[in-house]
Amino acid sequence: MxxxxxxxxxxxxxxxxxxxxxxxxxxxxxxxxxxxxxxxxxxxxxxGIGPNHASDNTIIIFAVNLLCTIKGIPVKGLTNGSYQKTGVREAQPDISYYIGERSQFAPTGSAIANLDNVAPPDLAIEVADTSLADDLGEKRLLYEELEVREYWVVDVQKALIIAFAIIANNGSRRITESEILPGLQISLLEEALRRSRDEDQTQVGAWLLTQFQQL
Incomplete structure (x- = not known):
């Protein structure tokens, strides 16, 4: 071909x-x-080019960064970063994060992150409008094989987040609270997405700030 x-x-x-x-x-x-x-x-x-897809992408990035700032958690996020295991697999999540001590090992430079030389991210996030079935299916298997620690799928149409903890050499399981961002309930992020449909992002951010300060 x-x-x-x-x-x-x-x-x-x-x-x-x-x-x-x-x-x-x-x-x-x-x-x-x-x-x-x-x-x-x-x-x-x-x-994805729809406004809700773009907005949800922005809200999730803001929320994770805000939480880590408030809690003093070192973090390095990448938007549309590519991760490649040469000859075997490649993924390009909408959002990915290196969290805690591993933030210092996040890839830098202009080349695709080569997983022969760098560690995979702790968190990979796909924002799904029309790709939901694949994000929950084949791509979930891909991220299991990449050995990220958590994988989130944002369902744009329903303002829901399906989150998985990746179990080393044993697939993944559904979670309702992040295990790499302690105390973060997935339902709180879903509420932020729902609010963003009717409120501007400053209002949503102020609400998130109040919620995170209580964690």
Missing amino acids: NTLQTKVATDTWVVASWDEFIQTCEDPAYKKAKCYYRNGEMRIETM
């Missing part, structure tokens, strides 16, 4: 070699797409 001459189906998993995947990702036609690779298949995903 010559991906530079053949249009690749987007938003679905397509059988491809690693070289074909890399060639496709480098094609200018997919400059604004997100790229995933797992188990001999690639997914070229069109990025």
Whole structure:
């Protein structure tokens, strides 16, 4: 398959070699797409452009950063950062975080984070509008294999967050409270998302500030 001459189906998993995947990702036609690779298949995903998707992305980043600032938790966040295990897998979560002492090990520079040389993030977050089924399915398996510690899926349409703790070599399990951000109830973040539908982000931020100060 010559991906530079053949249009690749987007938003679905397509059988491809690693070289074909890399060639496709480098094609200018997919400059604004997100790229995933797992188990001999690639997914070229069109990025969400709806206002609710963009707003939820902003609210989640603000909330995590605010909580860590208030609690004095070292943190390094990346938006649309790519993580690659050469020849094996690649993921590009909407948001990812290195938390606590591991924040000092977050990748830097302009190249894709090579997991042969750097540790995976503690937290990976996908903001899902039209990609929910895949985020909960194939991509969850991908993040299990990347060995992140937690994986959150934001359901934009329902303003819900499905959160998982990743269990080393044993899959994942649903959680209602973060295990890497102690005391953070997932329901609190969901309430912030719901509020953002009717309130501006300053109002939502003020509400979050009050809630976090009580933790």
